[in-house]
Amino acid sequence: MALPLSYPGLKCVLENLEAVKRVHIVGRSPGLRKIDKLIPLCLKYFYIMSNDMAINKLYITCDRDEVNFKMNRKIFIRQRVETQEDKMKKLINFFTCGRSIIHVGSLNWNKSSLPNFLPVGMKFRVNSLAAPPWQFDTANPFVDPRSFPLKTMVTIPHTSTFDSHMVTTAATLTLLSCFSVTITLEELKKLNNKRVEFERIRFSKIDIIPLIKYQIETKEATGTTFVVTTDEKLFINEKIREFEQAFGEYRSDLDDVNERFLPGSSRFSIPINNESRIQVYAIEDPEEDGRWKIFIKPVSDILGL
Template identity: 30%
Template sequence: MFHGLTYPGIRCIIENLDLSKRILLASRAPAIQRVDKSIPFHVKSVHINENYFFLNNISVVYIPRTRELLFEDTHKEICRQVEPHLEKKKILEKMFNYYLGGRKNIYLDHVLLDCPMSELSLPPNLKLTINKMETRFCDFRDFLPIINARSFPLKEFTARDNKSIFLDHPVVHSAEKLVFHTNAVNMAGIFHDINKLPNKNILIKFDSSDVIAILNVIGNWLNGRKEVGTKYIFSSRFKTNIDEVLAELQLLAEHFKVSGTPYFRIPIDAQSSIQINGIEVNEDGVFVSQLVTEVVSTKKSLEGSK
């Protein structure tokens, strides 16, 4: 005789259900709705902006010109007119509350925040447990109150900006990997700040050519300020940006080129060297050029050259 599912059984099913199906089920089944927000909410990625909200493959976009909300997932697309008396901030507050409000345990692999905190009306007492945090043209410190302390240290911290970013913070220092994006024409100040960080694994994505800024980073390493294992990757969509640095290195450090290899190995002291080489990698179907700079032990350098 079938007696129905117990709460632990319902919880197990809902927690592991596809996100869009879970939200749809909760919206149509009052019994599920009553327990849904007490059940852990697992999300691969969330993107929050003052005009839109992406939750895995679900997107909700506010269109100011027509005062409409566009809902879309893998199954359908719906456009709804917003009540004329509602302000945009109130509309988005309702949207964020519907998806995130009242949930006790929200687990995100990646959260992307690309507008100032002051532009958002996030649910009260919102706490996100995350692995990776990304900010675009805003201050990550403003969002720390909504990040669960159990999230730290982060697996990855990413920041995109065209000006210097505040980096002297434990959240940045403790992250396993740092990623920085910049389109700044003069990158010297940004690179100088990055170079002061204690982190060993940093990816720097840039589009402007600034050979001197990159060479200054390498020059700083020659003062012995970086530990063995420190690795910076300078990445650009434009191959010429990397080729220009390699050409300058060929002029300045030709005698440190390892014969028969693409590597430069520049000694720091008796124990370590800077190893530099250019590569191309495929990023989401697009080839990008990279300059890989790494502090290696002299023993490793010698063994690698045999």
């Protein structure tokens, strides 16, 4: 007969069990609940709106008289007569088991009404956060201070975006823009991120060239790598032409860069000071369905990187 697991063994199993499976197993075993509450709950992905939520690969939608669960192409429906708010509160309580700290790899926060659903004092310890600027003040109290600086922040350009510590201190910042905006030189100067990625910015203006000229004038490199991503090759060609007009004298083969350059596109090595320069080049990324990217990357002349 198999011997029962010791507490350290059971703790190890529960801690490494996929979160949704773990919650369902523990929910059916009163003996496990006491132990489970002592073990951190780690979610890879958590998304919540006013009437739906996603936990890892489980998607839950609260309709008027029912709750729909969808996972691995299977759909389960449960009839419920409570209000949507009550249903959401019960779901959150069921999956979090009253914990005050929830570890989340990626938290997607989109609604100011979310605090109505969340238990008082709950905190999310997150690696990555996605939220629009007008939700920063609402989301911030629910993010454990030990999460900062974030590994990744995903948001959209807005007048308040560049004044938020969540944005400017994240290791990687992703800015999405589905409409025409201008990201000014002064806004770019506020960013202290190691990497800033611009996506869906086909109709937007980004003052990258003025930023490089500013660095040349001040002889101060920011140390931030900028990446412009698009699925429009014409957009990439247009941006490369702008670099040709501004920095044509600094064209370079960049033989020391191990990348699959976009064939026929110009590449640049722009000196900032005696210790650093900025490399500019375009690539086609096979890992992202052939999307095109422009890299504006600071490198050290001293280290030869």
